Amino acid sequence: MKSVKQFLLNSGEFFGDIGQQKDIVLSSRIRLARNLANHKFPNWANDAERDNIAEVAKSKLNGLKQLNGGVFFKISSLKDYEKLALCEHYMISKDLSLSGSWVACSVDQALSVMINEEDHLRIQVLRGGMGLKALWKIIGTIDDDLDGGDFAFDEKIGYLTACPTNIGTGMRASVMMHLPGLVINKQIQYTIDALNKVGVTVRGTLGEGTEAFGNIFQVSNQHTLGLSEQDIIVKIEHVAKTVMEHEEVARDQIFKSSKAFILDKICRAHGILRSCYRVGGAESFELLSLMRLASERGILPISYRNGIDRYMLEIQKGHLMVFSDDAAISEVRDVMRAKILRKFFSDIDISID
Amino acid sequence: MNCKCHFCGKPAAVHVTQVINDSMQNVYLCSNCAQKHGMFDPDSSHLSILKNISGALVSKMQAFSFSPILSCSKCGFSLADYKETGLVGCSACYLEMYDFMIKTIENLQKSTEYLGKVPSNMNYKSLNHNGKADLRESLEEALRVAIDEERYEDAARIRDRLRASFG
Numbered sequence: 001m002k003s004v005k006q007f008l009l010n011s012g013e014f015f016g017d018i019g020q021q022k023d024i025v026l027s028s029r030i031r032l033a034r035n036l037a038n039h040k041f042p043n044w045a046n047d048a049e050r051d052n053i054a055e056v057a058k059s060k061l062n063g064l065k066q067l068n069g070g071v072f073f074k075i076s077s078l079k080d081y082e083k084l085a086l087c088e089h090y091m092i093s094k095d096l097s098l099s100g101s102w103v104a105c106s107v108d109q110a111l112s113v114m115i116n117e118e119d120h121l122r123i124q125v126l127r128g129g130m131g132l133k134a135l136w137k138i139i140g141t142i143d144d145d146l147d148g149g150d151f152a153f154d155e156k157i158g159y160l161t162a163c164p165t166n167i168g169t170g171m172r173a174s175v176m177m178h179l180p181g182l183v184i185n186k187q188i189q190y191t192i193d194a195l196n197k198v199g200v201t202v203r204g205t206l207g208e209g210t211e212a213f214g215n216i217f218q219v220s221n222q223h224t225l226g227l228s229e230q231d232i233i234v235k236i237e238h239v240a241k242t243v244m245e246h247e248e249v250a251r252d253q254i255f256k257s258s259k260a261f262i263l264d265k266i267c268r269a270h271g272i273l274r275s276c277y278r279v280g281g282a283e284s285f286e287l288l289s290l291m292r293l294a295s296e297r298g299i300l301p302i303s304y305r306n307g308i309d310r311y312m313l314e315i316q317k318g319h320l321m322v323f324s325d326d327a328a329i330s331e332v333r334d335v336m337r338a339k340i341l342r343k344f345f346s347d348i349d350i351s352i353d
Numbered sequence: 354m355n356c357k358c359h360f361c362g363k364p365a366a367v368h369v370t371q372v373i374n375d376s377m378q379n380v381y382l383c384s385n386c387a388q389k390h391g392m393f394d395p396d397s398s399h400l401s402i403l404k405n406i407s408g409a410l411v412s413k414m415q416a417f418s419f420s421p422i423l424s425c426s427k428c429g430f431s432l433a434d435y436k437e438t439g440l441v442g443c444s445a446c447y448l449e450m451y452d453f454m455i456k457t458i459e460n461l462q463k464s465t466e467y468l469g470k471v472p473s474n475m476n477y478k479s480l481n482h483n484g485k486a487d488l489r490e491s492l493e494e495a496l497r498v499a500i501d502e503e504r505y506e507d508a509a510r511i512r513d514r515l516r517a518s519f520g
Contacts, residue, residue: 039443040442043440044434143470163439164458167458168468169469225466226465227468228468229469
């Protein structure tokens with residue numbers, strides 16, 4: 001496997017479901033921040049030192065069985081749209097795309113390891129649905145396998161990281177949640193504020209500093225020290241279940257008390273997706289969010305939900321540019337996006353009593 | 354000793370150094386003033402003498418005080434850099450600028466107690482604490498060496514860490 005295009009063509013197991021609840025939780029992710037002792041952190045290291053760190057990190061990763069057959073991408077060798085596509089695919093962060101060194105990804109796209117992001121190593125595992133406990137088992141083993149006794153660790157304050165917000169476990173456990181009910185009911189800000197008060201962060205689709213396109217929010221732990229990894233997982237799963245219950249109540253209320261309003265929104269969205277000639281990225285996210293909601297209310301066949309999730313990734317700017325040279329132009333991209341969505345929805349009918 | 358007594362201006366016979374929060378203060382006293390302020394009282398600690406000194410003299414002393422430790426000796430990263438970027442320079446910065454970092458961590462985290470996984474590789478103790486298997490033992494030795502070498506600022510930092518970790 002050589003190119004980002006070939007890598008993305010293999011949609012892998014990202015949509016595989018190791019959890020029980022995929023209605024509202026689209027995916028689960030755990031990432032660990034690890035650093036090599038006796039090396040400056042990436043932000044403070046010069047180019048030669050960063051190259052040296054990257055070589056040490058790569059030699060560790062070359063021996064990692066979970067990456068067997070995987071691919072390494074050197075960030076400085078990638079085109080901007082390839083980096084964007086990897087961001088959209090949750091394989092790398094925006095920070096890595098701006099100043100990082102390498103990323104190693106497993107073929108099934110369930111594991112990625114970023115080199116010289118904010119920390120020397122950012123190890124990430126990702127799966128569809130709710131499944132943090134299962135992911136912890138996987139990433140815990142990977143962490144042990146990469147551990148050559150040379151990680152920066154202190155008995156009293158744990159794994160040492162470039163930013164004190166990650167110190168300790170170095171762990172961020174997150175779930176990606178689709179919350180159109182709370183957004184339509186205007187309860188989302190109240191929910192976010194309440195979660196913030198209990199040490200839970202809510203971010204946009206692509207993490208820190210990003211917008212929540214398509215009513216998708218990333219819910220993750222704020223603290224990494226003072227809790228064990230299991231504590232963090234239990235906390236996030238508990239919070240996610242509570243938010244899911246609120247979301248379900250909100251959906252029931254909307255379909256009960258504002259039935260005409262919501263069905264009209266869904267029908268119009270379906271109409272646009274079937275008939276539009278061009279559509280922007282943000283608008284298509286909103287439309288697909290309504291289709292996802294409709295599939296979970298029996299208005300569209302549920303079997304199409306995975307397709308909707310897949311197109312939420314593949315109609316984004318970076319993906320379109322990877323798959324077509326013409327997509328560099330915004331207008332062309334909008335037409336291309338509309339064509340893909342028209343085709344997908346052409347044989348999907350709405351069922352309303 | 355060529356310095357003059359801070360109280361009366363006579364030639365100093367006693368030199369007191371006190372380190373508080375990484376800031377070193379030097380006070381010079383003649384033998385009379387030293388006696389007057391309890392320096393030769395067997396029940397009085399040398400370090401408590403500064404409590405008896407008037408406010409006017411405290412401000413005078415501050416002119417003699419050294420700046421706090423502001424940078425990491427391993428990587429050169431400074432507190433000013435941290436305040437600018439929100440990131441530290443290397444893993445040693447946490448130990449080198451321990452007081453500041455632990456206060457920062459207290460503000461950011463649930464607590465400063467690590468409750469996470471024990472690394473599978475047990476070489477950590479030797480890597481992170483200069484070959485000493487026990488953190489306390491390592492810090493106590495570092496404190497002894499710092500005092501022997503009259504590095505009082507370092508000694509104060511290590512002492513604070515010992516207190517924070519072991520009471």
